[in-house]
Amino acid sequence: MKYAALKFFLLETGNIFRFAIRFFKEGFKPRYEFAEFLKQCYNIGNTSLPIVTTTGLIMGLVITIQSHPAMEAFGTESWLPSIVSVSLVREIVPVITALICAGKIGSSIGAELGSMKVTEQIDSMEVSGTNPFKYLVVTRVLAATLMVPLLIVLSDTISLYGAFIGVNINQIISFHLFANQVFQKLSFGDVLPSVIKALFFGFAIGIIGCYKGYNTQNGTEGVGKAANSAVVISTFVVFFIDLIAAQIADILHIL
Amino acid sequence: MEEVTTYSTDNIIEIIGLKKSFGKNCVLNNFNLNVKQGENVVVIGKSGAGKSVLIKCIVGLMVQDSGSIKVFGDEVSKLSHDDLDVMRAKVGFLFQSNALYDSMTVRENLEFPLRRHWIKSTKENIGDLVMEALTNVGLAETINMKPAELSGGMKKRIALARTLILKPKIILYDEPTSGLDPVTGKEISKLILEVQKKYNAASIIISHDLNCAKITSNKIVILVDGTCYAMGTYQELSASSDKKVNQFFD
Numbered sequence: 001m002k003y004a005a006l007k008f009f010l011l012e013t014g015n016i017f018r019f020a021i022r023f024f025k026e027g028f029k030p031r032y033e034f035a036e037f038l039k040q041c042y043n044i045g046n047t048s049l050p051i052v053t054t055t056g057l058i059m060g061l062v063i064t065i066q067s068h069p070a071m072e073a074f075g076t077e078s079w080l081p082s083i084v085s086v087s088l089v090r091e092i093v094p095v096i097t098a099l100i101c102a103g104k105i106g107s108s109i110g111a112e113l114g115s116m117k118v119t120e121q122i123d124s125m126e127v128s129g130t131n132p133f134k135y136l137v138v139t140r141v142l143a144a145t146l147m148v149p150l151l152i153v154l155s156d157t158i159s160l161y162g163a164f165i166g167v168n169i170n171q172i173i174s175f176h177l178f179a180n181q182v183f184q185k186l187s188f189g190d191v192l193p194s195v196i197k198a199l200f201f202g203f204a205i206g207i208i209g210c211y212k213g214y215n216t217q218n219g220t221e222g223v224g225k226a227a228n229s230a231v232v233i234s235t236f237v238v239f240f241i242d243l244i245a246a247q248i249a250d251i252l253h254i255l
Numbered sequence: 256m257e258e259v260t261t262y263s264t265d266n267i268i269e270i271i272g273l274k275k276s277f278g279k280n281c282v283l284n285n286f287n288l289n290v291k292q293g294e295n296v297v298v299i300g301k302s303g304a305g306k307s308v309l310i311k312c313i314v315g316l317m318v319q320d321s322g323s324i325k326v327f328g329d330e331v332s333k334l335s336h337d338d339l340d341v342m343r344a345k346v347g348f349l350f351q352s353n354a355l356y357d358s359m360t361v362r363e364n365l366e367f368p369l370r371r372h373w374i375k376s377t378k379e380n381i382g383d384l385v386m387e388a389l390t391n392v393g394l395a396e397t398i399n400m401k402p403a404e405l406s407g408g409m410k411k412r413i414a415l416a417r418t419l420i421l422k423p424k425i426i427l428y429d430e431p432t433s434g435l436d437p438v439t440g441k442e443i444s445k446l447i448l449e450v451q452k453k454y455n456a457a458s459i460i461i462s463h464d465l466n467c468a469k470i471t472s473n474k475i476v477i478l479v480d481g482t483c484y485a486m487g488t489y490q491e492l493s494a495s496s497d498k499k500v501n502q503f504f505d
Contacts (some may be wrong), residue, residue, distance in 0.1 A: 115357070123316050124354035128368040129340040 016233075019211045026131070027138040036135055040143035044105050048151055051104065052097055056155035059096055060088060060162025068170055080167055081178050082185035088159045089186060094194045095242050097155045098201035101148050102234035106209040109140050110230030113213025114223035122214070137214060141206035148202030149195050156194070197245035204237045266325075267292045267425060267457045268313065273322035274481075275308055282308050284481035286322070292424070293455045295447070297468040299503050300478030306461040307351065309478075310427040313459070314348055315339050326425065344372045347423035347456075351430045353414040355402040362398045365389070365417050372421060388416040392446065408439035412446070419450060426450065428460040432467045444470040465504065477503060 064084050071077050113136060116122050125132040164178045212230040216222040268290040275283040282305030290296050300306050311317040313324055315331050324331045326342055334342060355364050365385040389395045392412040402410055411431065418426060431447060432440035444467040451458060451471070462468055468475055469489050477485040477492065477500055485492060485500045493504045 112358075119352045119357075120350045120354040121356055123311075124348070124350055124356075126316060127314055127343055127346070127348045129343050129371045130367075131336075 015215075016208065016211050019214075020207050022133065023138060023141055023207060026134055027142065031134070033135050033139050037139040037142055040139045041147055044140075044143050045147040045150060048101060048104055048147070049154075051100055052151045052155050053158050055096065055100055056093060056158035057162040057165075059092055059155075060084070060159030060164075061166045062162075063088060063092060063159075064163045064166025065169065068166070077171075078181075081163065081173075081181040084163045084166075085160055085182040085186050086190055088163065089156050090190050090194055091242075093156050093159045094152050094198050094201070095238065097152045098148065098198065098205070098238045098242075099235055101144075101151065101201070102205050102238055103231050105144055105148075106205050106230040106234040107227040109144075109206065109209030110213040110216075111223055111227040113137075113140075113210060114216035114226035115220075117214065117216045118219050118223060133214075137210040140210055141203065144206030144209070145199055145202040148205060149198035152198040152201075153195065156191075193245060193249045197241060200241045200245070201238050204241060205234045208234045208237060265292060266290065267327060268459070269323070269325040270309075270313070271323045273309070273312065273324060274320045275305065275312060275317065276320055282481055283312075283319070286478075286481060286483055288476060288483060290425075290457045290459060292457050293451065295451050295458045295460060295471050295473045297460045297462055297472040297475045298478055299462065299468060299475060302463075304478045305481055306478055307429050310348070310429060310459055310461060314343060314346055314427060340372075344421055345424045347418035347421065347426040349411075349414055349418045349426065349428045349431055351433060351461075353402075353410045355410055355414055355417070357402055359401075360398070361389070361394075361400050361402070361405075361413055364402070364413065365420055368417060368421055384420060388420045389413075391419065392416045408435055408442070411435065411439075411443055415443070415446060415450075419454070422454060424454075424456055426454075426456050426458045428458060428462075430461050430463065432462065432464040437466070440464055441466060441470070443467070447471045 064080065067084055068077070068080060071080050071083070076083075113122075116136070122132045122136070125135060160182060163182075164173075164175060167173055167178060209230040212226040212233070216226040218225075266289040268288070270286060270288040273283050273286040274281070282303070286305075286309065288296070298306050298309065308317060312319050313326060313331065315334065318332055327345065329338070329342065331339070331342070355361075356367065359367065362385055365388055366381055369381050369384060385398070386395060389398060392415055394409060394412050394416070397405060397409060397413065402413070405413065415431075428447065432443050435443065444464075447458065447460065447467075448471050450456065458471075460467070460471055472489055474486060475489055475492050476483050479485075479499055485495065485497065487495075492500055495501060495504075
């Protein structure tokens with residue numbers, strides 16, 4: 001009993017890894033479910049657009065407003081666009097957007113697959129000659145892996161516009177000058193790591209949502225638990241990936 | 256419906272010494288059953304007796320611990336994934352919960368097995384097949400509706416239409432009348448009988464509903480303690496003096 005929680009954690013981690021390995025084994029073999037993949041891309045990408053763009057704008061605006069007094073105190077007010085843009089693109093927007101996606105996409109995949117499992121729809125698919133893992137899991141994980149980085153890049157852009165509005169609250173600055181200051185500091189080396197880690201965020205959100213939904217048990221009660229635990233685990237894994245990515249980026253920068 | 260009257264005497268399903276346990280709970284133990292083409296076999300047993308497990312083993316959704324299940328002469332547990340798909344194309348499965356895909360319309364639900372099994376049909380042919388299947392169950396008007404918009408009986412009919420769309424040789428019904436009112440249940444039972452006549456399909460019907468068993472069965476199997484306790488026609492078993500058999504007919 002003493003180690004039950006530890007045992008459960010290790011078992012669950014092992015099972016998620018096995019599930020991910022199965023994804024790589026089955027994902028690249030034909031038959032390819034292009035239509036379902038595109039449908040999932042649309043579902044994940046399109047339905048997340050309003051919340052991601054709105055929060056992106058707010059993030060840019062708030063970070064700029066919050067940073068302004070401190071930078072003004074040090075007399076570095078003119079650096080505001082460049083400093084804010086680097087922190088937004090490198091860290092704040094990818095992580096916050098991934099957390100929003102973990103909540104929205106993770107719970108929706110977990111609940112959808114969970115309810116399909118308890119109502120025998122997954123069994124029915126298998127009887128219909130369809131590999132449900134390929135049709136349901138592979139398509140959703142690939143769609144999340146592709147769409148989360150795209151959403152993050154979009155959110156980056158919107159957040160920079162939010163930062164422009166934030167800067168203009170306290171001073172008048174043209175968009176041209178703002179963009180010049182941003183891109184003087186913001187390099188490809190800032191964008192690339194955030195896009196790469198966004199791919200991992202998307203993959204983790206997709207695979208965990210699918211794992212929890214696909215292995216739902218105990219009827220409708222299990223569906224709620226699957227959706228809930230998909231969000232909790234995805235959120236934790238997003239932070240964990242961010243930690244690893246920061247370390248790797250730091251090491252590569254030193255090298 | 257056009258009636259097919261040619262009945263073969265060959266066993267299309269052969270189950271010998273089937274055993275299936277879940278932990279220490281042995282639900283099927285040395286279960287034997289043969290089903291001929293064109294024959295409707297109703298399996299009756301208490302809840303948790305292993306009736307649904309039996310048909311899930313037949314279609315390869317569960318794997319037995321020991322024993323043999325032959326469908327069309329092939330040992331199911333030894334079939335490769337591809338061969339299993341080929342076999343499943345000839346086996347229809349009506350789930351207890353209907354298992355209609357919530358995110359799809361009725362049309363898409365019915366098209367799904369056709370597209371999955373690479374039926375070489377044009378789009379118009381697929382449309383015709385869908386419409387024919389819906390007309391057979393009397394629900395052509397629901398073609399663009401979502402499952403959530405249908406009543407329990409309608410869902411059951413649509414699920415049956417989807418089961419039949421590939422014109423299966425074997426149909427496995429998991430409690431086809433459960434959750435339905437007696438009138439709708441009787442309609443579904445008559446539909447099962449019509450299907451038997453039209454497609455000359457072999458069927459295993461899991462049911463608690465004696466009316467359904469009476470209408471649809473050529474043979475009834477009583478499942479007790481994981482084994483085939485008694486087998487016979489409805490008339491034979493309902494007249495039985497055996498207590499374990501009688502409890503189902505009282």
